Structure formats: structure tokens, C-alpha cells
Amino acid sequence: MQIAIASGKGGTGKTTLAVNLAVLLSEKFAGTGQKVLLTDMDVEEPNSGLFLQGELLSEEIKYRLVPEWKEDKCTLCKRCANICEYNALAFLGISVMIFPELCHSCYACSDLCPEDALPMVKHRMGVTKRFLLNDNLEFMESRIDIGVEQATPLIEQTRKFIKENYDKTWFTILDAPPGTSCPVMEAVKDADLVVLITEPTPFGFHDLKLAIDTMKELRKKIAVVINKYGIGNDDVLNYCLEKGIPVIGKIPHLVEAAKLYSKGKTMVGELPEIRNEIEHVYSRICQLTKEKA
Amino acid sequence: MKEIVVLSGKGGTGKTSITAGFAALGAKHLVLADCDVDAADMHLLTAPQIQREEDFYSGKTGKVITEGCVHCFKCMDVCHFDAVLHQEGEFVIDPMECEGCSYCYHVCPTHTIKMLPRLAGKFYVSKTRFNNTLVHARLGIAADNSGKLVTKVREEAKKIAEAEQLDYVLVDASPGIGCPVVASLTGADYVVMVTEPTVSGLHDLSRVYEMIEKLHLKSGCIINKADLNKKITLKISDFLKSKNVETLCEIPYNIRFTEAISQGKTIVEYDDGPLKDKIISSWEKVKTIVSK
Numbered sequence: 001m002q003i004a005i006a007s008g009k010g011g012t013g014k015t016t017l018a019v020n021l022a023v024l025l026s027e028k029f030a031g032t033g034q035k036v037l038l039t040d041m042d043v044e045e046p047n048s049g050l051f052l053q054g055e056l057l058s059e060e061i062k063y064r065l066v067p068e069w070k071e072d073k074c075t076l077c078k079r080c081a082n083i084c085e086y087n088a089l090a091f092l093g094i095s096v097m098i099f100p101e102l103c104h105s106c107y108a109c110s111d112l113c114p115e116d117a118l119p120m121v122k123h124r125m126g127v128t129k130r131f132l133l134n135d136n137l138e139f140m141e142s143r144i145d146i147g148v149e150q151a152t153p154l155i156e157q158t159r160k161f162i163k164e165n166y167d168k169t170w171f172t173i174l175d176a177p178p179g180t181s182c183p184v185m186e187a188v189k190d191a192d193l194v195v196l197i198t199e200p201t202p203f204g205f206h207d208l209k210l211a212i213d214t215m216k217e218l219r220k221k222i223a224v225v226i227n228k229y230g231i232g233n234d235d236v237l238n239y240c241l242e243k244g245i246p247v248i249g250k251i252p253h254l255v256e257a258a259k260l261y262s263k264g265k266t267m268v269g270e271l272p273e274i275r276n277e278i279e280h281v282y283s284r285i286c287q288l289t290k291e292k293a
Numbered sequence: 294m295k296e297i298v299v300l301s302g303k304g305g306t307g308k309t310s311i312t313a314g315f316a317a318l319g320a321k322h323l324v325l326a327d328c329d330v331d332a333a334d335m336h337l338l339t340a341p342q343i344q345r346e347e348d349f350y351s352g353k354t355g356k357v358i359t360e361g362c363v364h365c366f367k368c369m370d371v372c373h374f375d376a377v378l379h380q381e382g383e384f385v386i387d388p389m390e391c392e393g394c395s396y397c398y399h400v401c402p403t404h405t406i407k408m409l410p411r412l413a414g415k416f417y418v419s420k421t422r423f424n425n426t427l428v429h430a431r432l433g434i435a436a437d438n439s440g441k442l443v444t445k446v447r448e449e450a451k452k453i454a455e456a457e458q459l460d461y462v463l464v465d466a467s468p469g470i471g472c473p474v475v476a477s478l479t480g481a482d483y484v485v486m487v488t489e490p491t492v493s494g495l496h497d498l499s500r501v502y503e504m505i506e507k508l509h510l511k512s513g514c515i516i517n518k519a520d521l522n523k524k525i526t527l528k529i530s531d532f533l534k535s536k537n538v539e540t541l542c543e544i545p546y547n548i549r550f551t552e553a554i555s556q557g558k559t560i561v562e563y564d565d566g567p568l569k570d571k572i573i574s575s576w577e578k579v580k581t582i583v584s585k
Contacts, residue, residue: 045497262489
């Protein structure tokens with residue numbers, strides 16, 4: 001089972017819910033053989049790892065392929081620069097310059113070069129690390145290097161890594177990036193359920209509606225968790241009721257929770273109100289994933 | 294004309310609230326640009342009246358014209374994005390997966406693939422209730438190319454500021470450090486980083502700052518919710534000092550920010566006490582710095 005925690009607006013509690021759900025489930029599943037994987041897919045600003053300590057299992061540099069110009073083979077026919085839709089190749093009269101950050105790794109220039117003067121070579125994107133937190137809980141994070149602009153290719157590699165290495169018996173929780181565009185769409189591709197977490201404010205409400213539209217476009221099964229419940233107003237709740245979107249948790253607004261978060265501490269061991277609500281979220285996740293889409 | 298960008302690596306630190314406060318104070322001396330095109334919220338506080346609305350096309354998307362197709366499968370073989378599907382005996386390009394690279398178009402022997410301009414979203418030029426211009430956008434649902442839409446919003450805002458001889462363009466950037474953020478920042482005159490004293494806030498600030506350093510931009514920082522964790526506030530101050538970055542102000546955690554949003558107001562309209570004063574003094578500092 002794979003659950004993605006996402007949100008349109010940033011700072012609504014994705015990491016809080018993902019980390020605390022993972023810790024709670026790890027405790028709950030102790031001795032049952034059920035394993036939990038938490039993955040931070042917010043490769044631009046991965047934060048889940050700040051709340052967890054574990055033993056490093058692996059650390060891998062991640063690459064994608066971009067063309068490299070071979071001066072000795074090039075006849076300066078300009079075909080590559082004419083083909084590239086991303087302006088990632090500039091024809092400078094006597095040479096070809098490549099801008100890896102603009103390249104989408106489509107291979108067109110490389111494959112269609114009549115002289116084989118543009119072989120695809122590795123270009124570093126970032127690092128993926130895996131940690132063992134305890135016998136039934138693993139944590140993985142990918143982070144792009146500063147200056148790497150395209151987050152999506154690293155998210156895609158991370159998603160595929162999970163698919164190949166963690167089968168469906170794992171309970172996998174994804175901490176998705178914020179927003180409604182390509183990074184989050186890539187992150188949630190394999191998820192059985194997308195939990196959208198929001199806060200009951202006009203900003204939270206507005207961005208939730210955008211996120212719901214995006215997930216509907218992707219034909220994803222969705223549920224909503226309202227964080228910082230008690231501030232703002234009831235617009236989110238009423239909207240979800242009206243649209244028939246299940247609200248599977250209302251995490252109360254507590255200053256103590258914000259303080260624990262600020263220190264990088266989890267809440268399920270300290271704040272029973274929050275633990276109970278996350279228990280409830282889990283039971284509703286189980287219900288929803290059993291139902292047919 | 295000076296361009297000031299407000300950003301935060303981490304979401305939810307109060308970036309939009311603070312930017313809206315600056316916008317209310319700067320009123321008709323500035324053009325406001327909401328570059329958080331993924332989740333644009335500025336309009337919720339500024340009640341804009343849309344004056345101009347345009348479709349924004351960026352990049353291309355492929356379409357198979359079935360007539361003439363010889364079913365050679367070349368299009369499907371060359372696509373690295375798995376965007377070409379073969380359904381019920383016909384080739385179809387999935388617009389959600391297509392990156393518009395045109396590789397299929399170039400290899401199709403019968404020219405039955407067309408590359409069409411891709412609708413990436415809409416952008417708007419509006420008048421806010423502070424009587425300044427707001428340039429904002431809406432990324433198409435599940436669309437790509439947010440970086441290009443950001444660039445369009447910024448360029449449009451600059452054009453208007455220059456034409457109307459205004460002093461500032463004020464940009465609200467998106468969270469993260471990826472392409473939309475780089476598109477919001479490149480070439481800015483000054484960057485206001487907004488952070489909060491949490492382990493995530495500090496972590497994300499250090500990544501955002503590293504990027505700002507790489508782009509050789511001048512910056513200052515506002516520590517919001519500063520009393521939430523005094524230890525980390527101190528760490529952030531030390532970090533900023535070590536980088537020679539000015540702390541523009543520390544704002545205490547206050548529910549009044551949320552209350553203001555709930556009423557569709559900026560904090561400088563809703564609050565009449567120390568919160569308002571802090572935003573005013575920060576804005577004055579920013580203006581002084583960029584005028585140097």
C-alpha cells in the first residue's frame with residue numbers, strides 16, 4: 001500500500017503527518033512483520049529526516065543523462081540546435097554549447113545527430129539516502145543539489161526505485177512536495193491514496209481546491225486532513241462535505257505541537273490528542289483503500 | 294525601478310502575509326507580481342479587479358493525425374517519456390506525459406504527428422484595492438512549465454512598472470529551490486527571505502541562501518514566529534551574521550496573522566500595534582537598502 005501526503009499550500013503539515021504516521025505505524029506493527037517505508041519526495045527542501053534518527057543503509061549519487069558535445073566528430077551541421085525544443089543547445093558558429101539545466105533528457109539531439117557527436121553522459125542531480133530507523137521502519141530521502149533546477153527527474157527516479165525495491169506488502173508513506181505542478185504529479189503517480197493536508201484558512205482552502213483539481217485530473221483517490229483545526233473557519237469542512245470528499249482527520253491546533261515541531265520532535269509520543277487523531281487517520285486510510293475507486 | 298523578491302524555502306512561514314503587507318504600504322509606488330503560480334494566494338488579500346487576461350502558451354505538445362499513419366511504432370520507440378500509447382489500433386499521445394520534445398515528430402516517416410502549442414495557463418493584470426497593479430497567473434491544472442509562466446509574470450510586471458515609472462516591482466515567489474524559484478529570482482535587486490525558527494525553517498533557509506549566494510544577489514531576512522523557539526531563532530541570527538545578511542526584523546508568533554487572512558485583510562490593516570510597526574519598519578529598511 002502506498003499513501004502520498006500532499007498539499008497545494010506549503011507549511012500545512014505534510015511532514016508532520018507523514019513522520020508521525022510512520023512512527024505510529026511502526027509502533028503499531030511491532031512484532032507483526034508488517035514493514036513501513038517513509039520517503040521524502042520533496043527533493044528541493046526535504047525535511048522529514050530532521051525528525052528521525054537512524055542507521056545509514058545506503059547513499060547514492062543520482063544522475064540523469066544529458067548530451068555532451070564532441071568537437072572532433074561534429075561537422076557543425078546545426079541539426080541539434082534546430083531540433084532542441086528547450087534551447088538547451090546553442091550553436092555558436094564554431095562550437096555547440098550545452099545547458100544541462102535546460103535539457104529534458106529527450107535524447108532527440110543525441111540520437112538524430114548524423115555524426116554521433118552528442119553522446120549522452122551522466123549529469124549529477126543529487127543524492128538519495130536510505131536509513132534504518134528500527135526493525136520495521138525505513139526512511140529514504142532524495143535531495144537535489146543547489147543549482148539543479150529540475151526537481152522532477154530525481155522524484156521520478158526515487159519513485160521508480162520504490163516500485164522496484166519495496167513491494168506492495170510495505171506500508172509506504174510519501175511526503176510529497178508542495179504545489180500543484182509537475183513535481184507533485186510525479187511524486188504521487190504510484191500512490192493508492194493521496195491525503196491532502198490543509199489548514200482551515202482562506203489560503204489553505206484556496207490551495208486545497210487547486211490540489212483537488214490536480215488529483216482529479218490524475219484520477220487519484222483522495223482524502224483530506226485538516227491541520228491546525230480550530231483556527232480560521234469551517235469553509236474547508238463544508239466544501240469537502242458538499243463535494244463528498246472524505247475528511248479523515250482534524251488535527252487540533254496546539255501551541256505545544258508547534259513547539260515540538262520547531263525542535264524537530266515527533267508528536268505521537270507526547271501529545272495524546274494528536275496521537276488519537278493520527279490513529280483515526282490510519283483507520284480511515286485502511287477503510288478507503290479497501291473500497292474500490 | 295528596483296525589483297524586490299520575497300521568498301522562503303519552506304512553505305507556510307508567512308511569506309504571502311508579509312508581501313501583502315509591503316504591497317499595502319507601497320501602494321501605488323509598486324507593481325505586485327505573484328510568482329507562486331502553483332498556489333497563488335495574493336489575490337485573496339488584495340481583491341484584484343481583472344483588467345486584462347491572456348492565455349499563456351509555452352512549449353509544445355504532440356498530436357497524432359491518424360490518417361496516413363503506417364503503424365511503424367517509431368514514435369513509440371523513441372519517446373523517453375512513455376507518452377505515446379497504442380490504444381485500439383491507434384497511436385495516441387498522452388498530453389500529461391508529453392514533454393513536447395518533438396522527437397516523435399522528427400522520426401515519423403509519414404509526417405502524421407503535429408506539434409501544437411501547449412496551453413500552460415492564464416495570466417492576469419489586475420488593479421488591487423490598494424490601487425496598485427497585480428500581475429498574477431494560474432497554472433493550468435496539472436500543467437508543466439511553471440518556470441516559464443513565472444518569467445512571464447515577472448516580465449509583464451517590470452514592463453508595467455517601467456511604463457508607469459514606478460519605483461518597485463514586488464515579487465512573491467514560490468517555496469522550494471527549483472526552477473520556479475530560480476525564475477522568480479534571477480537578476481533581482483534585493484531578496485527578502487522569510488523564515489521561522491523550526492528545524493525545517495533553518496534547514497530550508499540555509500539551502501535557499503546557498504542558492505541566493507550562487508546567483509550573487511543581495512538579501513535580508515525576516516524571522517517570523519521568532520518566539521516559537523528562541524534557541525533556533527538565535528541559531529538563525531548567528532547563521533545570518535556569519536553570512537553578513539541583515540535581519541530585517543523578528544516577528545513574534547501571533548494568531549492575528551491568521552485572523553487578518555480570514556478577513557481578507559493585510560496585517561498592516563488588521564493590526565494597529567507592534568505587528569504593523571514591524572512590517573512598516575522592515576519595508577522602510579528594504580526601501581533604504583535598494584535605493585543605495
